[in-house]
Amino acid sequence: MSLGLWQDRPAEEALLTARAADELGYSSLWVGEMATYDAFALATAIGLATDRIRLTVGPLAVAVRDPMMIAMGVASVASLTGRRVDVAVGTSSPMVVESWHGRSRAGSAAALRETVRALRPLLDGDRSDFIGTHVRSTGYRLRLPAPRSRLAVAAFGPSAVRTAALADRMVLNLVTPASAGRLVARLRAADPDVPVTAWVTAAADPDREAVDRVRRAVVGYLPAPGYGEMFAEAGFGDVVTFARTRPHPRDLLAAVPDELVASVALLGDPREQLAAYAAAGVDEVAIVPVSTDRDPGGAGTLKALAGRP
Known part of the structure; x- marks a missing residue:
C-alpha cells in the first residue's frame, strides 16, 4: 500500500496508516513526500513503529534531490531501522519542483534517466563516477552499509517509460486501466521483465x-x-x-x-476494477487508502481489502 498524505487530514495519520498496514500483513509500504513530512524522516519513524513491512521511499523528484542525497537518505533509513528499503524517483509536478522548490524542470526527462544511471552504483556501495548533462556525482561512496535497494521509476510519458525499462520497477499513479495497459505495453516492448505497480486510491465503504x-x-x-x-x-x-x-x-x-x-479509484467493491488492472498487465496494485472522519488513516479500507488477490 501507499500513504495518501492527504493535505486536509492530520499529518500524524500517516503513522496510523502504516501501523495498520503492517499489522494486516501488507507486504510493502510506499512512503512519498508532499507538503508535510520529509520522506526519509517519515520512513525512519515508520520503520521504528512497525515490525516487518518493507519500505519504498518516493517517488522523489530528480530536479530536487541529487543521487548522492538519495543514496545517503536510503542508507540512513535502512541503517536506523534495520529494514529493507527501496527507492523510487520521478520528475514530479511543476507545482512541487518550480513553485515549492524554485527549481527548473527543464530537461527533466533526461535528468530522470541520468539519475537512474548514477544512483544504481551508489545504492550498491560503489564510488560515484557519473557526469551527465543534468546530473553528476563523482568521488562519493556510502559510509553506511549499502542498502542495495530496488529502484523504481514513476512513469507516464514515453520517455519516462523507456527510463523505467532501465530500473527494477515502473510505478503508475492515477491512471485508468486502459491507460495502464498502453504504458505496460510500451514497457514490455523495451524490457518484458520489469514489473509494474499501479497506485490506486481506495475507499472500501465510500x-x-x-x-x-x-x-x-x-x-x-x-x-x-x-x-x-x-x-x-x-x-x-x-x-x-x-x-x-x-x-x-x-x-x-x-x-x-x-x-x-x-475511473481511477477503487470505490466500494474493488473486484471489477482490480480485474481490469490485472488484464492491463499491472503486476500489483498499491492501495492508497482514503482517510476520512469515519475512517481515520484509511485503516478500515486497508482491513476490508487485506488479503485480496
Missing part, C-alpha cells in the same frame, strides 16, 4: 467525504497534457475541455462526476 477527497486529488490532473486525453478517452471529454478553460477551482470541482473519480 461516503461523500471520501469521494470528494479523491475528486479534489483528481482535478489538478484534468487539464494536464496526457492526463486530459486519458480522461477524455474514458468518456469525460467535456470535463477536460472545461478544465482547460481555467475555471475557478470550485466550479471545476463541481463539474467532476463521480463516474470520473471511479
Whole structure:
C-alpha cells in the first residue's frame, strides 16, 4: 500500500496508516513526500513503529534531490531501522519542483534517466563516477552499509517509460486501466521483465467525504497534457475541455462526476476494477487508502481489502 498524505487530514495519520498496514500483513509500504513530512524522516519513524513491512521511499523528484542525497537518505533509513528499503524517483509536478522548490524542470526527462544511471552504483556501495548533462556525482561512496535497494521509476510519458525499462520497477499513479495497459505495453516492448505497480486510491465503504477527497486529488490532473486525453478517452471529454478553460477551482470541482473519480479509484467493491488492472498487465496494485472522519488513516479500507488477490 501507499500513504495518501492527504493535505486536509492530520499529518500524524500517516503513522496510523502504516501501523495498520503492517499489522494486516501488507507486504510493502510506499512512503512519498508532499507538503508535510520529509520522506526519509517519515520512513525512519515508520520503520521504528512497525515490525516487518518493507519500505519504498518516493517517488522523489530528480530536479530536487541529487543521487548522492538519495543514496545517503536510503542508507540512513535502512541503517536506523534495520529494514529493507527501496527507492523510487520521478520528475514530479511543476507545482512541487518550480513553485515549492524554485527549481527548473527543464530537461527533466533526461535528468530522470541520468539519475537512474548514477544512483544504481551508489545504492550498491560503489564510488560515484557519473557526469551527465543534468546530473553528476563523482568521488562519493556510502559510509553506511549499502542498502542495495530496488529502484523504481514513476512513469507516464514515453520517455519516462523507456527510463523505467532501465530500473527494477515502473510505478503508475492515477491512471485508468486502459491507460495502464498502453504504458505496460510500451514497457514490455523495451524490457518484458520489469514489473509494474499501479497506485490506486481506495475507499472500501465510500461516503461523500471520501469521494470528494479523491475528486479534489483528481482535478489538478484534468487539464494536464496526457492526463486530459486519458480522461477524455474514458468518456469525460467535456470535463477536460472545461478544465482547460481555467475555471475557478470550485466550479471545476463541481463539474467532476463521480463516474470520473471511479475511473481511477477503487470505490466500494474493488473486484471489477482490480480485474481490469490485472488484464492491463499491472503486476500489483498499491492501495492508497482514503482517510476520512469515519475512517481515520484509511485503516478500515486497508482491513476490508487485506488479503485480496
